[in-house]
Amino acid sequence: MSPPAEVRVAEPDSRIAREFLSGNEAAARGAWEAGVEVAAAYPGTPSTEILETLTRLPGVYCEWSTNEKVALEVALGASMMGRRAICSMKHVGVNVAADSLMTMGLVGVKAGLVLAVSDDVGFSSSQNEQDSRVWGRFVHLPVLEPCDAAEAYGMARDAFELSERFEVPVLLRLTTRVSHVRRPVSVGSRGAPDPARHGYARDVERWIITPNHVGKRIDLRAARDAALARETLASPWNRIEEGSDRRVGIVVSGAPYPAVREACPDAPVLKLGFSHPLPVALARRFAESVDQLLVVEEVDPLMEAELRAAGVEASGKRVLPLRGELTAPVIEQAVAQLLGTAATGAAAPQPVQVFPRPPTLCAGCPYLGVYFWLGHLKDVIIIGDIGCYTLGCNPPWNAIDAIISMGASLGVAHGMAKASAADMKPKPVLATIGDSTFLHAGMSALANIVYQQANVTVLLLDNRTTAMTGGQDNPGTGHALGGADAPRIDFARLVEALGVRPERVRVVDPYELPTFFKALREEVKADEPSVIVTTRPCVLSPDFERLKPLAVIDDKCNGCARCLDLGCPAIGVTRREQQTRASGAVVELAFVTIDAATCTGCGLCEKACGQHAIVAPAGALGH
């Protein structure tokens, strides 16, 4: 068995405290102790808390940038200025940042720069499960893979020195099960940033990446690759743990390590923390000491393929699943398969069938009004985007046809509108996008819609926060990180500046169902680009004003269930009935109630109700 987590931290400078930290908090703490001075990020599960933690620590300039590419460029600028910098994002964020990241693989960095990426292994809140370690191979970056919070702390702290010594960004690759698991971590104190590092030195042959400079940088990168390959062989983050049962030796990197130790306490283990470049000679030596090798890695078979390419026999994805977390039972199963024995442990008990509980929009969410109407629109195509409003794809609204990636709603809608423009009766195409997502990757697509005159109706759902990730500020909120006042983007003026005709820019209150619907109908009918900006803030934001809860007058409720089309979690059903109409048709009736503790008093259901059965408290009391 390996020592407890806190002992695994490689020689902390001074143990001043033991804290109970998530991997994200620990990575932030490690970076802070290393003297990081600039931190930039775009929020995204499971990475968000890295920057949030740094904002609470002194001496670091922190910002939520408009997207991951900008954040990475901010970090590079800081590094060029001689300040240690960290940039954090979720796995799919690297796709956005990739253009600059590729160049950074060539030009490198000056002061230490760490790119902390958290992969959503198990895709609990993402559109895919991509393996960020691939970037290490693609961009020629060293990859550190902590297995828990203590290692996230230690690796983040050590990564800056590594980055500086090799003048290369270091990819600190976390996964959900590292980022969000809390473990005890022994932390130290902050090392003062080294003033000798500070300062800018002009070096155009390096920083201007024109073709005449590229060849030299590629040669330097090859030399760096070779030097890093030697470094990883000697790294204290890579170690062999002896074991008495030599039938299967396990090579493991990152999050599955504790599960490997639990599943196979007697197996020899090659534990890799500095996993790229792969320390092949170490793995070869390890392989020779065991009967067969199992590679345990999330998600793609990268180490496995590299070992095979080096002539080292290894099993991996032949016996392990291609997706999801590699937990102890999964590893036990794989080892048993290799040994030709039955897996130990009892079969998992069978769950009791209980109704699903999909995530919902909050009571009083301004998007309820938007999706109420979008769900009622017939013969339209609605392309959604990434944010709380993604939930509009679910019942009762079922009001989204496609969701692709951050900001993609506008481009996809544009393509659909253009492709069908010459049809006999083209379906109207709509795109829904939130404020932060629009600023992240939607603006250039809207410029294209206007420029090419695509007949798309854009619903810019401005709820004045980056809601889905926990309410981070953005250039549309009027606040900087930490709450200070900041210039606030005026979305109506912005989209007009991008060329949408002022007549086709509508600013509407989504709580005002009739006027919102009128605007929606008019803009869908319009034969040119149009934008509807909704105005109400997120119910979880400080701007939201909670009103007294509404109530149902039981005598007036006729069970029509129209209010349920809002999908508000505050509205419940007290009883159901079947009613046979004069026509013989049988209709399902549902009589409703409103949970006073949940209701925010937004008034949406009051307006949705055709019977005036839902009223504000004064009316309910007959005042």
Add this chain to the structure above:
Amino acid sequence: MDAAAARCNVLVVGIGGQGVMTAAEALARAALASSLDASKTEVSGMSQRGGIVCSQVRIGHQVMASEIRPGEANLLIALEVAEGLRWSHWLAPGAAAYVNTFRAVPPIVASGAAAYPDDPLGMAARAGVEVRAVDADALARGLGDRRLSNTIMLGAASARLPFAAETLAQTLLERFARDQPMRMLNARAFEAGRALERDAAVANIGSEAAGV
């Protein structure tokens, strides 16, 4: 304490916004304050929007993997009654579930697309789980604040933990260092939860004695 006695896998379950993660963190911190090792994990993601939340706390002399295997939880603390049923199969044979009888009916049930079980506690009991039903919301309102229900639940379950209930109480109360009235209320709520269990124990002994 030997290793087996120190080992305790706790599932804290509920729905987004109920405070599942805060309750779980208090358990883990109390274990650490008792010189035990602990981990806490959950996949939260989109669950803050009224979805299912399950936080896993592992306690012992030395914790390795942070995930509890189905069938190996020693204690289930459910902050919502149907969630108590949903996770009941994660309990080891003979382990107990402390379930707040509060019902949170989601829109998917209100819309008629799914049904809420009539008797989730009975279903869990029939599946072999030792169920402790706690009307924590009523108790909390009685104490003056509905938000006290989680503290009541932790107090009720505290007898099943491998460390002193007082340590858990202290850990919980640390959060209210600057709010003496809330600190007092939470202290009372925790004791109210503990008292339920003491009363239940007395009742159980009583019924067994009557049986003899």
